[in-house]
Amino acid sequence: MMSWKELQNTSFYESPARERAIGLVDEGTFKELIAPIDKFTSPHLPVLGEAVCFDDGVVTGVGKIGTRPVFVISQEGRFIGGAVGEVGGAKISGLFQVALQLYDKIVDKYPNDYESRIPAVVFSFETGGVRLHESNAGLLAHAEIMEWIQKCRNKVPVISLVGSKVGCFGGMGFVCVATDLVIMSELGRIGLTGPEVIEEVMGKKEFDSTDRALIYRTTGGKHKYIMRDCAFLVDDSIEAFRNQIEEVLKMPYSEIASYRSIGSLELVEEQLSLVGLSTELHPKDSKDVWRYFGNENADQIQDLYYEDFMNSVKIRPRGGR
Amino acid sequence: MRDDANISWDSLKRDRIERIQAAIPLVKMGKEVDASNAVALLETVIKPYDKVNIEGDNQKQADFLAKSLCEVDVEKIHDLHMVQSSISLGSHLDLFEKGIAKKIDFSFSGPQADRLARMIDQGTIELGDIHTYLELYARYFIDLTPRVALVAAYQADRNGNLYTGFNTEDTPVVIESVKFKQGIVVAQVNEIVDQLPRVDIPADWVDFVIEAPNPFYVEPLFTRDPALITDAQVLRAMMAIKGIYAEYGVQRINHGIGFDTAAIELLLPTYGEELGLKGKICSYFALNPHPSLIPAIESGWVKSIHCFGGEVGMENYIRNRPDIFFTGPDDSLRSNRAYAQMAGHYALDMFIGGTLQIDKYGNSSTATAERITGFGGAPNMGCDAKGRRHSSEAWLKCGQEYGMREQLTGDMPRGKRLVVQLQETFREKLAPGFVDRLDAWKLADKAGLDIPPVMIYGDDLTHIVTEEGIAYLHKCASLDERMAAIRAVAGYTEVGLSADEAETQALREKGIVKTPEDLGIDITKANRNMLAAKNVRELVKWSKGLYEPPARYRNW
Numbered sequence: 001m002m003s004w005k006e007l008q009n010t011s012f013y014e015s016p017a018r019e020r021a022i023g024l025v026d027e028g029t030f031k032e033l034i035a036p037i038d039k040f041t042s043p044h045l046p047v048l049g050e051a052v053c054f055d056d057g058v059v060t061g062v063g064k065i066g067t068r069p070v071f072v073i074s075q076e077g078r079f080i081g082g083a084v085g086e087v088g089g090a091k092i093s094g095l096f097q098v099a100l101q102l103y104d105k106i107v108d109k110y111p112n113d114y115e116s117r118i119p120a121v122v123f124s125f126e127t128g129g130v131r132l133h134e135s136n137a138g139l140l141a142h143a144e145i146m147e148w149i150q151k152c153r154n155k156v157p158v159i160s161l162v163g164s165k166v167g168c169f170g171g172m173g174f175v176c177v178a179t180d181l182v183i184m185s186e187l188g189r190i191g192l193t194g195p196e197v198i199e200e201v202m203g204k205k206e207f208d209s210t211d212r213a214l215i216y217r218t219t220g221g222k223h224k225y226i227m228r229d230c231a232f233l234v235d236d237s238i239e240a241f242r243n244q245i246e247e248v249l250k251m252p253y254s255e256i257a258s259y260r261s262i263g264s265l266e267l268v269e270e271q272l273s274l275v276g277l278s279t280e281l282h283p284k285d286s287k288d289v290w291r292y293f294g295n296e297n298a299d300q301i302q303d304l305y306y307e308d309f310m311n312s313v314k315i316r317p318r319g320g321r
Numbered sequence: 322m323r324d325d326a327n328i329s330w331d332s333l334k335r336d337r338i339e340r341i342q343a344a345i346p347l348v349k350m351g352k353e354v355d356a357s358n359a360v361a362l363l364e365t366v367i368k369p370y371d372k373v374n375i376e377g378d379n380q381k382q383a384d385f386l387a388k389s390l391c392e393v394d395v396e397k398i399h400d401l402h403m404v405q406s407s408i409s410l411g412s413h414l415d416l417f418e419k420g421i422a423k424k425i426d427f428s429f430s431g432p433q434a435d436r437l438a439r440m441i442d443q444g445t446i447e448l449g450d451i452h453t454y455l456e457l458y459a460r461y462f463i464d465l466t467p468r469v470a471l472v473a474a475y476q477a478d479r480n481g482n483l484y485t486g487f488n489t490e491d492t493p494v495v496i497e498s499v500k501f502k503q504g505i506v507v508a509q510v511n512e513i514v515d516q517l518p519r520v521d522i523p524a525d526w527v528d529f530v531i532e533a534p535n536p537f538y539v540e541p542l543f544t545r546d547p548a549l550i551t552d553a554q555v556l557r558a559m560m561a562i563k564g565i566y567a568e569y570g571v572q573r574i575n576h577g578i579g580f581d582t583a584a585i586e587l588l589l590p591t592y593g594e595e596l597g598l599k600g601k602i603c604s605y606f607a608l609n610p611h612p613s614l615i616p617a618i619e620s621g622w623v624k625s626i627h628c629f630g631g632e633v634g635m636e637n638y639i640r641n642r643p644d645i646f647f648t649g650p651d652d653s654l655r656s657n658r659a660y661a662q663m664a665g666h667y668a669l670d671m672f673i674g675g676t677l678q679i680d681k682y683g684n685s686s687t688a689t690a691e692r693i694t695g696f697g698g699a700p701n702m703g704c705d706a707k708g709r710r711h712s713s714e715a716w717l718k719c720g721q722e723y724g725m726r727e728q729l730t731g732d733m734p735r736g737k738r739l740v741v742q743l744q745e746t747f748r749e750k751l752a753p754g755f756v757d758r759l760d761a762w763k764l765a766d767k768a769g770l771d772i773p774p775v776m777i778y779g780d781d782l783t784h785i786v787t788e789e790g791i792a793y794l795h796k797c798a799s800l801d802e803r804m805a806a807i808r809a810v811a812g813y814t815e816v817g818l819s820a821d822e823a824e825t826q827a828l829r830e831k832g833i834v835k836t837p838e839d840l841g842i843d844i845t846k847a848n849r850n851m852l853a854a855k856n857v858r859e860l861v862k863w864s865k866g867l868y869e870p871p872a873r874y875r876n877w
Contacts (some may be wrong), residue, residue, distance in 0.1 A: 014849065152618035186877060215409075253336070302877065 004028065008239035012163045015238060017059045017076035020124050020164070023238035024245065025063025025070050032061035033098070034091050042085050044134035053079045056088040057131075060095045065188045065242075068249050069119040071228075075126040077166035083173045084172065089141020096121060096148035096156075103155050115253075121152065122245060123179065124161040128194060129170015138186040149178050153263070157199035157256045159248060161241055162188035162230070167219065169194045179260035181231040183244050184221035185307065190229065191219040217286040217302060222309060226290055230314050231259040234308050270319055293317075328532040331501035340366045340505060341528060351479035352530045358708035359389040359531050366505050366529075368467050368539060369399050374467035374499065375420070377407040378490040379697065380540060380630040380657065385509045385533035386506065387412040388472035397717040402426070404465045406454055406491055406658075407843070408433045408695075409540075417446045426465055427695060428452045434692035441693065441768050444655055451774060454698040455662045458491075461498035470499040470506050473537045476517055477510040481524035484517040487560060487631040487639075487654045492522060495658035500526040511536040514658040518651035541633035541871050542607040543581035543606060548856040548876065556837065556847035557743050558584035559592055559784050561673065564791045564840045565741060565784055566593075566602040568713040573605045575665050575702045577674020585673070589617040607665040607702070610646070610654070610871065616863045617854035618645055626665055628656040629698065634874075636865040658698070665702040669741035670715035671704040676776060677748070680759045681804055681816050683779030683794055685742055690763035696776065705738045709795050712736055724798040737795060740777060741784040746812030755807070755816035779803070789817075790836040797833060809834045 007023035015023070019076035034040055036054035039098065045052050062071050073092050075082040084092070099119045107114045130138035143156065152158050158179040161170045167189030167223045168176045176182060184190070193201075195209035208214060217223060225233040232248075234240040249254060261267060282308055283289045287298040294314035296302060344365040354362050363386075367373060375390065377381040378713045389519075391412050400424040408414065408430035415424040426449035430437050435580045438702070452460070461467065472492050482596060485492045496506055507529045508522075533677045546692040562585060563570065576582035589603060603617065604624040617623055626646055631654055639646045639654045670752045676685040687694055709716070716736035720726065723737050741827040744754045761773035783795040785807060792806040809825040811817030837844055854860045857874045 010850075013857065014855065096331075211872045213872040216875065216877055302875070 008237065008242070010200050010238055011236050012185060012238050012241055013165060013236050014159075014178075015164075016066070016078065017055075017057075017074040017124070017126065020238060021059045021061055021072045022063075023075040024072055024074075024122060024124070024242050025065055029063035030061055030072070031063065032059060034060055040087050040091070042087050042134065042135070044085065048133055049134060056085060056091065057082055058084075058088040058091055060091045062098075065120075065246055065249060065291075067116050069117075070121060070245070070249075071095050071101060071121045072124070073121070074124040075164075077126040077164055080131055080133070081112055081170075082127035082164075082166050083129060083170075084127060084138050084141050085131035085134045086137035086141060089138060089144065090129075093125075093141065093144045093148055096145070096152060099156050100148075100151060102298040111258075118156065120157045120159060120185060120245075122159050122161060123176070124164065125176050126166045127163035127168055127169035127170070127172040127174045128166060129277070139171065142175060145175055146178060149175070154253070157248070157253065157306065159183065159245060161245075162190055163221070163234075163236060163241065164188070167191070177229060177261045178263075180256050181243060181248065182229065183225070183232045183234060183248075184224055185234055185236040185240070186309070187217075187222035187236055188221045188230075188291075189215065189219040190224055190226075213302060222301060223286050226293060226313060226317070229261065233306075233310065273319075322831065329703065337503045340368075344529065346358070348529070352477075352481035352524070352527065354529050354531050355478055355717060356385070356531055356534050358446075359386065360392045362507065362529060362531070363395050363471075367393070367398050367401070369397075370402065371468040372402045372465065373405055374405065374470040374472075374495055375405050375413065376470070376472040376491060376495060377405045377413055378488070378630065379407055379411045380542060380747055381473050381488040381490055382409055382538045383471050383473035383509050384410055384412070384538050385535070386507060386766050390421065390471065391415045391419060393421060398865050399423075402449075403610050403700065404449075404457070404467050406457055407431075408437060409437075410538075414440060414446075416858060420669045423447055423607070424449055426450050426452065426457065426460070428454050428457045429695040429697040431694050431697075432504045434694040436551050438691055438764075438768060444467055446669050448768070451693070451695050451770070452657060453696045455666060455701045458494045458498075458659050458662075462495065466502045466504070467495070470495050470504065472496060472506060472508045474508050474510045474522070476512055476514050476615075477508060477522075477530040478514060478517050478680070479530075481508075481529075481530050482520045483508055483516055483522035483527060484519060485508070485521040486518065486649070486651075487636055489656050490630045490658045493657060494736070495523055496526050499580065499594070505529075507531065509533040509537065518653065519649045521649075521655070533599045539631070539633055539870060539875075543578055544612050544634070544857075544870065544874055545578070545580055546857050546874055546876070547583065547587055547613060547852055547860065549622060550580050550584050550587070550852060551846045551851065553691045553788050554581050554584040554587070555849060556842075556844065556852050557581055557745075558588050559842050559851070560791055560837060561585055561741065562588060562598070562602075562788050563592055563596065563842060564835055565671075565673075565739065565786070567596060568600055569670070569718050569739060571583055571671045571715045571739065573668060573670045573713065573715075575669050575672050576611070577672070577699060577703075578609070578611075579675040579743070581675050582610065582673060583613040584852070585749060586611060586617055587852040587854055589622050590620040591851050593617075593622070594620070600781055607661050607669060609656075610639055612860050612868055613854075615860050615868060618642065619863050620853075627661050629658045629661040630656045634868055634870045637869060638864050639851050662698050662701055665698065666706050667709055669702060669738065670713050672699070673739075673740060673741040673743065674699060674703065675743050677752075677754075678756050678759050678761075679742060679744055679754060679778075679785065679807070680756055683782045683785070683803060683807055684759060684760045684775050685777045685782070685861040686758070686761040686773070686775050688761040688764045688774045690760050690767060691765065692769060693774075696774065697799045699776055703740050704781040705740070709736070715739060719795060722793070722796050724802070724866055737783065738781075739783050740781050741786060742777065742782060743786045743825045746787050746789065746814050746817060753814040753816075755811040755814040757815060787812060790834055790839070793833050793835070796831070802828075804831070806833050
């Protein structure tokens with residue numbers, strides 16, 4: 001295993017769940033909760049003759065960033081595509097629960113001085129959504145996690161990170177954008193129905209899932225940043241994600257909450273106005289939308305390296321169009 | 322004595338002239354025939370029982386002519402004998418279902434392997450022989466000369482000169498055999514232009530030219546995304562570089578296509594540099610333009626590469642690196658499969674690649690019971706070229722170490738090509754990489770082949786590299802010792818489990834088996850961080866933006 005310092009410069013995209021979890025918080029502070037040694041494994045997979053994993057595909061634990069306790073959820077794409085099953089789902093819900101309990105304790109103990117001490121939840125997504133082998137339990141887990149995110153509102157900031165190999169798809173696509181804000185690298189992808197499934201159902205003409213450039217134009221970090229579906233776009237290293245979390249934690253809670261995509265009438269109207277735009281604009285490709293929002297260099301955007309992109313990009317204005 | 326009055330010595334020539342004259346009404350201008358007349362043209366110049374070549378190369382495909390041949394009237398044309406290097410398209414096999422063709426001689430059938438096996442089983446296709454590329458080209462000039470060739474080029478002018486450019490591949494060798502035996506050559510081109518960038522095939526050698534409705538299809542076959550290389554592949558690549566490339570000073574190489582060899586290419590500027598090997602290994606290649614070789618080229622490792630074919634996306638890069646690649650007066654790549662295979666057979670010190678199965682004797686095959694994939698070109702490089710007479714450091718050293726040489730040629734010195742297989746002991750879906758008996762036997766049985774299709778024979782194989790170690794098979798003095806060396810590196814497969822610990826230890830002491838520790842390789846260092854590029858985008862960066870990967874590899 002790499003040292004914490006080595007992890008900082010490592011590609012976030014390539015890093016396994018545990019290395020991400022360790023590297024995202026301050027050096028030496030990560031403590032895994034319900035670790036592999038506890039062997040909480042899926043009861044459903046053995047019935048189907050499938051191998052289990054001692055962490056059930058998700059690393060949960062707590063560390064510190066500065067003065068703040070940070071609860072980390074990190075999904076492992078190499079185990080069944082990071083899909084959420086019953087045990088992994090319960091670990092995630094449990095972590096939110098512990099974070100809220102800690103919040104209450106801190107507010108109790110420091111009624112006048114708790115802002116700089118309150119915990120945050122950081123969720124590093126790498127998942128295709130529900131684990132089909134245990135679909136009901138997996139779906140239920142999604143619903144529970146959604147509920148915990150709502151319970152955290154106005155108390156514990158919940159930050160999504162998307163920049164891993166599998167991306168963030170299926171039901172977890174919903175979960176991810178229901179948090180306070182999303183941090184992505186350009187290699188991150190967020191969507192609901194995966195590209196292969198769209199192609200299978202709607203045909204290759206509608207969506208060619210072998211066209212990786214198309215997939216990135218449609219679901220990738222740059223597009224999500226232009227569309228304001230992600231609040232911050234960072235370089236592909238654990239350190240870059242970590243630094244951005246640190247910046248976010250310095251913000252007053254109201255500022256963090258201002259990056260939300262859902263949760264108010266205003267935001268619903270904003271989303272609806274975008275639906276309206278798409279029926280007027282009839283975009284054939286994301287590039288048409290990028291151009292609409294003022295990016296004359298839409299054809300070059302995909303090939304721009306991070307700095308050049310950040311220096312030149314124009315993103316969707318707040319409020320819709 | 323023959324009666325001269327009744328003998329004709331030019332029947333082929335007269336037949337050719339007759340066929341061409343019959344097609345004159347279909348010609349628009351010069352040698353140009355409209356795409357709408359393609360079927361009529363083929364019905365005119367092809368006769369039943371002809372030997373016909375459809376240019377189906379490893380990469381480019383005369384797909385429009387193949388489709389047109391499927392549409393001919395089976396009353397007029399039937400029982401053709403197809404001779405072609407690759408069976409790549411559905412239309413290549415549709416010909417047999419329609420009764421237009423009856424028999425086939427070929428080299429490679431990767432994409433159509435399942436269907437081909439079924440059709441042979443059902444008796445729809447009469448199978449001639451399965452060849453390597455060089456063998457098939459050789460037979461074009463002996464007993465399988467096509468009467469008609471349907472070829473593909475990028476451009477033609479109205480006189481019939483062809484520009485085959487980047488993907489020249491098989492066109493010259495096919496046309497050479499057909500045209501100079503009074504045959505007929507029909508070319509499909511992407512466009513007819515007034516001025517060609519360069520002439521690859523002179524107009525004299527071409528009879529008809531058709532501008533196809535769509536550009537011919539080319540598949541990017543040689544791109545391996547570095548993002549998919551595993552740590553185990555990095556380990557094997559490090560072992561190969563230290564235990565074989567460096568050990569023998571291997572300079573002239575062909576890399577089989579696969580992630581293991583891509584890992585080696587991507588380790589040259591990092592691990593290779595660390596071992597101080599630049600200039601000492603990997604200077605010359607017979608190789609398709611692998612994008613994964615870009616970092617090594619850019620770091621000054623490679624002196625020269627001759628290519629079998631092209632690779633989609635590498636056009637502009639190659640155009641800007643003429644010191645390294647063979648390019649034409651127009652600066653674009655000139656690939657030529659026949660010459661590259663010849664170079665691969667005679668001028669290489671080493672072939673290194675992967676396979677599906679290796680048996681306990683060291684024979685290897687990519688065949689499975691349900692698929693007839695053919696050979697392609699690997700066996701001509703994955704063998705000891707017995708006609709070789711020139712010497713080189715690596716070749717000589719391998720020959721000196723050859724444990725059975727004295728039993729075969731006494732005290733006469735002779736070199737030996739290094740033939741190396743990189744093998745994971747368990748492949749995808751836990752399929753064992755080492756087996757007691759190759760699936761090729763089942764296929765031979767099922768398809769009625771004279772011999773099981775073996776890609777590389779055990780007596781040609783000199784080294785096996787697995788994550789367990791390297792077996793230096795050529796050092797063995799007997800088949801028994803060779804089998805023990807194979808068992809020693811076969812891990813937890815059925816073959817590996819029968820290894821005897823004491824025997825393996827003895828082989829290690831003799832230097833016939835070397836583990837990563839024996840080679841002085843730190844396993845904890847064997848991970849993806851060693852790769853000079855970890856993804857396609859980094860390859861683009863290394864190429865200074867000259868490599869333009871196809872959309873399917875653009876993971877950004």
